[in-house]
Amino acid sequence: MEQFDWTQVNEIAPDDLPDAITTYLVAHHTRDLDTAIGQYTPDAVVTDERRDHHGPAEIRAWLARSVTEYTYTTTLTAAYRADQDHFDVLHRLQGDFPGGIADLHYRFTLRDGHVARLVIEP
Template sequence: MTHPLPAPIAGYIEEDNAGGDTARWFAENAEVRDDGSTHRGREAIAAWKRAAHAAYDYRSAVTGVEPGEVEGQHIVTCHVTGSFPGGEVMLRYRFTLDDGLIARLEIAP
């Protein structure tokens, strides 16, 4: 890793790997964009994660961290393995932090 992993991002990844409550790491009005869908607000984010965990058994391993183009942004590359088609994928998570919480997350290959 070339850039330190901030606590809210580390907490999100650890909680996600455990199948836990990742929504607590997000701001109340946060936004997540993943797989063509947008989820706004903590409740919608929690529902998105519950559905993902119900559909797939997966784990993410961080392979890289770098700063983004704007302040508070961190790009985290993860090797994701699980019970989805193909069984593994490299994903880029573009986190934007605000006031110690995740304000925005975009996930893309």
């Protein structure tokens, strides 16, 4: 797993996020799995709830589960840039999952304009 120092970031406007990230976030929110998957590299890895999902098939299965497991709303609360390939997007989720509210970091690593890694964590 890539080790990256996420403490060295600068806040940016959400409009300054790269297209791959904004397109992915909108597609995820609207449950457009094809568009969401299209933003990933073929060898991408997503880590959510400390579980890794490798490649398009596993990521698609994770996305499909994640949009049906709970009912929730998502609000983008901040965006940060570490460098040209590393972005941290903070979201507040509110819904019927345990605890009801969660502030989560969506930490994106880009490669050639696509998402190579996404780590979702508190």
